[in-house]
Amino acid sequence: MSLDNKVIQSKNDKFVAKTQQIPYSPVAFEKGEGAVLFDHDGKKYIDFLSSACSANLGHGNKEIADAVRDQMYNITQYTFAYFNTEPPVLLAEELAKLPTGASDNKVLFSATGSAAIDSAIKISRGFTGRTKLISMIGAYHGSTFGALSLSALSINMRKSLGPLVPEVYHFRYPDSEHSWQECIDEMKDAFNHYLPADEVAAIFIEPVAGDMGLVIPPKEWIQELRNICDEHGILLVSDEIQLGLCRTGKWFALDNFDVKADLYVLGKSVGGGLPLGAVVGRQEIMDKLDAPAHVFTLAGNTTVCVSALKSLEILKRIDANKLSVEKGQYLERKIENLRERFPFIGEIRGLGLSIGVDIINPETKEKDPTATAKICYECFKRGLILIFINQSTLRVQPPLVIEYEQIDEAVKILEEVMEDFSNGKISDDVLSEIKGW
Ligand SMILES: Cc1ncc(COP(=O)(O)O)c(C=O)c1O
Incomplete structure (x- = not known):
């Protein structure tokens, strides 16, 4: 019917x-x-x-559907919060290698892109011991309280919900009206007047501003942000939820700018159509938070990870x-x-x-x-x-x-x-x- x-x-x-x-x-x-x-x-x-x-x-996609069905016939999921199943571990190994080919990265799973952004907020604060966060006007990072607090796309999304996560500072994203130098100067001005750079945990960027209109910033802006992060011990977090995983012709949209992030946040396509988010970053950053600071019953869901593994295999093959x-x-x-x-x-x-x-x-x-x-x-x-x-x-x-x-x-x-x-x-x-x- x-x-x-x-x-x-x-x-x-x-x-x-x-x-x-x-x-x-x-x-x-x-x-x-x-x-x-x-x-x-x-x-x-x-x-x-x-x-x-x-x-x-x-x-x-029948290949993904078959893999998912086979997994569900065996065991749909067993919570990764308490015990291993094979697929999330294999998927972590695959995703860990994506940014640099190196295996010294680790992976933190969540159930959606927004939740993965929240994971990155927690990891950034936990690793640096700092509280302040920077993101961009026009950014969309998601709808959970953390991700929404970083977002500044639409006033209707934020109305009557406050207080949001405190200590988030928004700066201009370069576009046809704002040069990349103006945007950097605005941030540096803030560092000089009211925002101590050494209290900033992370700068969150969309390497291409998706919902703001697929705005592509100049390389210099992203490279300068990387320099600022290096100078002040700030983590650079790349939100790859919309434009990662081959959408821009690279595994990560940030790769188009010859810059590496400290944390990469994945969502949307990473689950091969099923709900999954993930943060990928260096081991010393990822392991700073003790267990159980970030545990979810269904994150790293067994069947979803099978779908993600199959999807990655296909992306590579084609x-x-x-x-x-x-x-x-x-x-x-x-x-x-x-x-x-x-x-x-x-x-x-x-x-x-x-x-x-x-x-x-x-x-x-x-x-x-x-x-x-x-x-x-x-x-x-x-x-x-x-x-x-x-x-x-x-x-x-x-x-x-x-x-x-x-x-x-x-x-x-x-x-x-x-x-x-x-x-x-x-x-x-x-x-x-x-x-x-
Ligand atoms: C760049 C970006 N970040 C985060 C999100 C939030 O992802 P989700 O809707 O899967 O929670 C989106 C969704 O549109 C997005 O485009």
Whole structure:
């Protein structure tokens, strides 16, 4: 028995607390294969969102499904809090080697990306004995109290929840309006006036600011942050939850900037589609917290770790980093071609198969949230899952296994939608349905 989209949405409206969803479209997916999805009304879509980068290998992967089923037939999980099972230990070994190839790293599991950010906060404070934390305006690190305290993306996320975790200081992320030098100067100014650098435990960064609009900072900014950390004994924490694991053509997004972090935080895709977060860092940092300062019954879940191991094996086998770069360049070129015809396409920021496309008012060059919402809504209607972030940036992050013909098909849909938008054929009525962030 299968319900249709409408019934599922009406049950959602009645029974699901609304705070956990960002309203885009009342579609419910029933199945998927690679980069293709089918909803409960049998309609087909191409996925340009990869389940918010939690499905880098696409949908319906039978190899992962078989591995998960085999594990569940044996033992679904036994809590890692008290006893070993094999998969989390093997996964820790694999993840430990990812940042440098060296095996002197250790891994701390959690059940989600946000919880892994909280782990990194605890580890940073525990290791340094310091309390203060730095993150960036526009950052999104998650929704637990710790991760939310680091985030500064949307006021609605923080309203009426306080007090949040204290001693978090936010600074500017470099973008079209703020040079990397200004951003560094702002931080150094704070160090000179009110924020003693030697009381700062960690600087948290997204190497590419995901939900802020897939903003790619200059290398110099990240390298200077590394210098600041080295000078003051601060840990540099790279939030790789959205853009890690081959999305940008590297295992870690930070690798694009020739900088190493002290802690890498993984989530989303790391579980091969099942819930998992992980922090990876050097042994002396990771082992500073005594047990049981950070114990969770279901973190390092046996079956989830099997899924993660299989997913890592596949990413390596298919050379996902290479695919990401090649397909990313192909898709970015196609979007650049569209820009020649549609002046409301502004900046295009691509790194691997992660491309942010700004939609602007061609006259004022300002953001155009209405145009963006209309384009996304019409894309859903015509079979392309494409959402926007930061009000007016199209978030283009298809599964790394998307086929070239599917990219062509998706861009054709986007082109037709943009053509109709240019000709005033998309009515304002759609704005009542699509809200976004
Ligand atoms: C960069 C980044 N960090 C952290 C998170 C939080 O991860 P999760 O939603 O799995 O808790 C997200 C989710 O969107 C993210 O994009």
